[in-house]
Amino acid sequence: MKYQTQKIAYWYFLAAMILFAVQVTGGLIAGWIYVSPNFLSELLPFNIVRMLHTNSLIVWLLLGFFGAAYFLVPEEAEREIYSPKLAYLQLIILLLGTAGVVVTYVFNLFEGNWLLGKEGREFIEQPVWVKLGILVAALIFLFNITMTVLQGRKTAITNVLLLGLWGLSLLWLFAFYNPANLALDKMFWWYIVHLWVEGTWELVMASILAYLLLKLTGVDREIIEKWLYIIVATALFSGILGTGHHYYWIGLPGYWQWIGSVFSSLEVIPFFAMMSFSFVMVWKGKRDHPNKAALLWALGAATVAFFGAGVWGFLHTLHGVNYYTHGTQITAAHGHLAFYGAYVAVNLAIFTYAFPILTNRDPYNQVLNMVSFWLMTGGMAFMTFVLTFAGTVQTHMQRVLGENFMDIQEGLNLFYLMRWGSGLCVVVGAILFIYAQLAPRKEIIASGTTESEGA
Amino acid sequence: MREVMTKTMARNVFYGGSLFFIVVFLILSAHSVRYVVTQSTAHAELTDSVARGKHVWEKHACINCHTLMGEGAYFAPELQNVMARWGVDDDPETAFEIMKAWMESQPTGIEGRRQMPQFNLSDDELRDLTDFFIWVNGIDAQGWPPNEAG
Numbered sequence: 001m002k003y004q005t006q007k008i009a010y011w012y013f014l015a016a017m018i019l020f021a022v023q024v025t026g027g028l029i030a031g032w033i034y035v036s037p038n039f040l041s042e043l044l045p046f047n048i049v050r051m052l053h054t055n056s057l058i059v060w061l062l063l064g065f066f067g068a069a070y071f072l073v074p075e076e077a078e079r080e081i082y083s084p085k086l087a088y089l090q091l092i093i094l095l096l097g098t099a100g101v102v103v104t105y106v107f108n109l110f111e112g113n114w115l116l117g118k119e120g121r122e123f124i125e126q127p128v129w130v131k132l133g134i135l136v137a138a139l140i141f142l143f144n145i146t147m148t149v150l151q152g153r154k155t156a157i158t159n160v161l162l163l164g165l166w167g168l169s170l171l172w173l174f175a176f177y178n179p180a181n182l183a184l185d186k187m188f189w190w191y192i193v194h195l196w197v198e199g200t201w202e203l204v205m206a207s208i209l210a211y212l213l214l215k216l217t218g219v220d221r222e223i224i225e226k227w228l229y230i231i232v233a234t235a236l237f238s239g240i241l242g243t244g245h246h247y248y249w250i251g252l253p254g255y256w257q258w259i260g261s262v263f264s265s266l267e268v269i270p271f272f273a274m275m276s277f278s279f280v281m282v283w284k285g286k287r288d289h290p291n292k293a294a295l296l297w298a299l300g301a302a303t304v305a306f307f308g309a310g311v312w313g314f315l316h317t318l319h320g321v322n323y324y325t326h327g328t329q330i331t332a333a334h335g336h337l338a339f340y341g342a343y344v345a346v347n348l349a350i351f352t353y354a355f356p357i358l359t360n361r362d363p364y365n366q367v368l369n370m371v372s373f374w375l376m377t378g379g380m381a382f383m384t385f386v387l388t389f390a391g392t393v394q395t396h397m398q399r400v401l402g403e404n405f406m407d408i409q410e411g412l413n414l415f416y417l418m419r420w421g422s423g424l425c426v427v428v429g430a431i432l433f434i435y436a437q438l439a440p441r442k443e444i445i446a447s448g449t450t451e452s453e454g455a
Numbered sequence: 456m457r458e459v460m461t462k463t464m465a466r467n468v469f470y471g472g473s474l475f476f477i478v479v480f481l482i483l484s485a486h487s488v489r490y491v492v493t494q495s496t497a498h499a500e501l502t503d504s505v506a507r508g509k510h511v512w513e514k515h516a517c518i519n520c521h522t523l524m525g526e527g528a529y530f531a532p533e534l535q536n537v538m539a540r541w542g543v544d545d546d547p548e549t550a551f552e553i554m555k556a557w558m559e560s561q562p563t564g565i566e567g568r569r570q571m572p573q574f575n576l577s578d579d580e581l582r583d584l585t586d587f588f589i590w591v592n593g594i595d596a597q598g599w600p601p602n603e604a605g
Binding site: 120156248328 | 460461462465466468469472473476477479480483484486487488490491492495496501505506509510512513514515516517518519520522523524525526527528529530531532533562564566567568569570572590591594595596597598599600601602603604605
């Protein structure tokens with residue numbers, strides 16, 4: 001650890017991993033309710049479980065991004081974080097908000113209260129007071145990181161990272177705007193949801209990936225940073241108007257069908273570029289970095305993001321296809337692999353890279369970590385396949401033949417059972433991953449013996 | 456590639472291009488807002504009851520089981536066209552009666568069947584929720600959903 005304040009990242013990553021465990025546990029319960037619908041139906045209904053599953057995912061990914069910024073900005077800017085106190089204050093606000101959200105959801109407190117009760121728009125169900133807390137935390141973060149960067153060296157990696165984080169924080173303001181007109185509500189809701197995951201978050205992902213490749217491969221900074229700009233350019237050029245693929249069927253003008261189809265098809269490009277770029281950099285790089293697990297996660301993130309966000313996104317993005325598949329299990333299949341590949345894996349990559357440095361030790365437990373990669377990735381891939389099959393059957397029966405939703409769902413039981421099994425693999429993988437990070441054990445892969453590892 | 460494009464050029468393309476697409480997006484957004492207000496949702500007045508009904512829909516997190524216009528969880532049926540599916544989209548009184556009977560019978564407790572919670576809605580809330588669904592049913596959504604099954 002070159003700069004003392006990088007240590008802040010340790011606490012962010014730790015908090016993120018705890019929420020990661022909460023998230024996958026929520027997923028496991030939700031998946032089981034699909035298999036056995038009476039499970040917990042009075043105590044913890046499906047909608048509450050799903051809110052915990054999605055909200056904890058979003059919060060831990062954001063905690064990971066913030067932590068990544070606190071970790072890599074000092075090295076990039078070549079100076080300590082402006083104010084470590086503010087950074088810890090930000091973390092405390094976020095954790096208090098998270099605890100408040102969990103208690104509010106589970107015990108259904110203050111229902112309908114404008115300030116304290118949950119708000120019921122998908123993914124942004126947090127009570128207003130928590131939303132304000134997130135806003136304050138984001139402002140503290142932006143101030144702190146921007147001051148650090150302004151006083152230090154400015155690199156393309158910090159430029160892009162900051163742009164992404166500023167962008168996502170500004171877009172968060174739309175969480176406070178909820179028009180009574182449902183079509184307008186949905187239109188601006190996508191300003192957050194789409195422009196986060198298919199816009200600003202891609203900038204964060206690309207810059208973290210660029211940083212990791214810079215460290216792991218030893219390729220010249222000039223080359224990496226040029227490609228970083230090219231990749232994020234393709235991400236925003238396609239992603240901004242790509243928002244149109246959510247505007248087909250919510251009461252907006254018909255021209256979105258063409259704009260959305262064309263530009264969201266192009267959204268495959270940045271993900272393909274990230275994948276190719278990562279592999280080319282690793283081949284070009286001369287460095288034999290001892291942290292093989294971090295390299296595996298970095299390459300894995302780029303690859304699975306291409307399949308999950310790119311290929312599975314394209315699968316149902318053309319409006320002629322989407323007319324039939326919109327809001328079926330196809331969407332669920334895409335959502336799971338895209339989030340896992342693009343954002344979960346890139347977070348786990350930076351955790352894997354940073355943890356040995358933050359705790360001042362060698363990269364322990366690499367084999368265990370790599371096993372967790374294959375368990376989680378295999379599980380998510382299988383889950384995506386079975387949900388895609390389920391979605392295909394559902395689309396045909398419901399959207400083409402017009403049969404009743406509930407009757408079709410009962411016929412999909414086998415798929416949901418297999419989905420639960422693959423989810424169990426992911427949970428086991430997640431637990432192994434967390435254990436591999438936290439438990440100190442001597443088990444190091446020596447340099448030079450890695451040819452046969454296939455990592 | 457190094458000769459074709461330098462890092463500075465790549466950066467300028469990124470900033471300039473992104474700004475261009477943001478401006479285009481904002482212009483189209485402004486037009487879309489106008490379109491929503493004057494055309495696609497101009498079929499019926501957005502009454503206070505509809506607005507209150509939307510709040511009932513939100514405070515019980517219905518979207519985390521159902522979909523509405525295809526967005527939400529995929530655990531329970533699509534509800535944009537639920538009033539048309541029940542055949543009561545032009546009959547608010549009957550719609551209210553069916554809605555009340557439906558909501559009161561939840562959860563069914565039938566073994567192996569997905570359960571909807573009991574939300575203990577008042578008659579006023581039920582009426583608002585019904586008005587909300589009737590209003591939503593009338594949004595011109597480019598012909599979606601494909602059929603009554605939603």
